Amino acid sequence: MRNVNPDDVEATPRPAVAIGNDYPPQFELARHSHRRAQLLYAAEGVITVDTEHGAWVVPPERAVWIPAEVSHSVRMVGAVKTRSVLIEPAYCLARAAQCEVIVVSALLRSLLVEAAESPPEYDIDGRDGLVMALLMAEVNLAPTILLAVPFPKSPGLAAKCHAFLARPDARVTIEDWCRDLNLERRTFTRLFRRQTGMSFVAWRQQACVLTALPRLAGGETVTGVALDLGYDSPAAFATMFKRWLGVPPSHYQSETRT
Structure with a gap:
């Protein structure tokens, strides 16, 4: 080629x-x-x-x-x-x-x-x-x-999204972001969905999937990736992953080695 x-x-x-x-x-x-x-x-x-x-x-x-x-x-x-x-x-x-x-x-x-x-x-x-x-x-x-993490236009919210993508943590909650941005929960959820087209929870999961895929392809273990992303167990991470992509995370490890 x-x-x-x-x-x-x-x-x-x-x-x-x-x-x-x-x-x-x-x-x-x-x-x-x-x-x-x-x-x-x-x-x-x-x-x-x-x-x-x-x-x-x-x-x-x-x-x-x-x-x-x-x-x-x-x-x-x-x-x-x-x-x-x-x-x-x-x-x-x-x-x-x-x-x-x-x-x-x-x-x-x-x-x-x-x-x-x-x-x-x-x-x-x-x-x-x-x-x-x-x-x-x-x-x-x-x-x-749906396999993306859109960035909002609001500078403060966009900065939080970029920081999260650089270091995802599945344990972060809406309340954490509301406190950091000094926003009420209802205002935050409405603003986040309007500017990204997604709920915060869906966006957070997508960010974790986006970060996990290259790491799995690079040879890291499912357990290591899951725990590093803040999931309580590899099983919890695998359940979330399969919900979005239809296959377990191990599928992408074997896929890139063939």
């Missing part, structure tokens, strides 16, 4: 261009943006995507949708192989105007891998063109899953 800089293909006269890149462990892409929208898929490994509005984690079987012109940075956890498609905004109107994590079906996964082997200026009326047309259709239809 050849490594391709997205900037080198953005002007290609095609509605969509697929690329693939292989990255060494812990590689980071500094904050940047694309003129086209991008679906970024980790064929192997785990990646995290950060914007000024939130953070997204992309484990296997998932991809992150990054709208056109959205400034973002990307961090690789372990060695990572990405397959992505850069799409002209007019061809992906069904997707959101903000980042989101989507489910990658077996068909979409195969299309991403196959399309990345096509030349940038593929024959639109040939096989490569048909593959790309089906790929764009699947991207528009792919279901979204």
